[in-house]
Amino acid sequence: MKRPLLHPQPEELRLESVLYALADPVRLEIVRRLVTGDCPLNCSAAAPAHLPKSTQSHHFQILREAGLICSERRGTEVVNTLRLDEIEQRFPGVVTAILKAAKPFQCPDADGNA
Amino acid sequence: MKRPLLHPQPEELRLESVLYALADPVRLEIVRRLVTGDCPLNCSAAAPAHLPKSTQSHHFQILREAGLICSERRGTEVVNTLRLDEIEQRFPGVVTAILKAAKPFQCPDADGNA
C-alpha cells in the first residue's frame, strides 16, 4: 500500500491538533530544528539522536497531520519543511510565540544573523 | 486524604505542559470561559454542560498542574481563575495568541461591550 504522505489544507488546520503536536518534547525539538536551519531536513537529521525509527516515524506523522510540516520523498529519504507561513496565517502568533518561548537562549533569525 | 490543590510556581511552569493542557477541546473551552468572564468560576460553570463530574475533575487537575489555573475551595465549591499574568510573563504571547486563535467569531470583553 502507498499512502502518499497526506497533508491538510490550510483551512483544515485545527488549533487543538497543532497544540497537541507541539506539546511533546520530541516533536517540539523537531520543529525547533526545522525552524533554525531553514533548509529541509530528513527525518533522522531532524529528530533527536538515538530515537528509534518507528518512534520517529510516529512523531513525524503527527506533525504532518497537524499541518505543521510538509514531508516529501527525495530519493531514499523524506525531507521535511515547516509550514510556518500557512500556520501563521491561520493562527497568527501562535507558533512563533511557542518557538520563542521554547528557546530562551539562542535566537538566530532567518537571514543567518545572531 | 487531603491533597490541597497544588499549583506550580511560575518558574516551574513547563511549556509542554501548558500546550498539552490547551490541546484538548474541553480544556481549551474551559480556559476560554475563564478568560471571557474574568470572574472566578466554579468547575461546573466553567466546564461544558453534561460533562461527567469525574471527567471535569480530571481536566481541572491537568489545567491546574500545568499552571494555567488557580483553584481554591470556597465553601462547597472550587472556584477557578486563569493565571494569565504569570504565564504571560514566563511564556510571552503564547496563551494570548492561542486564545485569540481559538475564538475567531466572538470577542465580548469584560464590560459587556462587543
Added chain:
DNA sequence: TTCAATAGTTCGAAACTCTTGAACTTCTGT
C-alpha cells in the same frame, strides 16, 4: 537486472493515559 544498503513505514505487544460510573469526602443549611 539483481543485490545490498539506506531511509522510512507498518505491525504488535507492553506500558501508559483518558473517560466515566460508583463510592467517597467536604461543606452548608436546616
Added chain:
DNA sequence: ACAGAAGTTCAAGAGTTTCGAACTATTGAA
C-alpha cells in the same frame, strides 16, 4: 445530625505511545 451540593478518588474498559522486528521503496553498484 442529616440531606444535599460540589468535587475527588477509584477502577475498568477504550484509546495512545513507545519501540523492536519485519516490511517497503529508492539508489548505486556489480
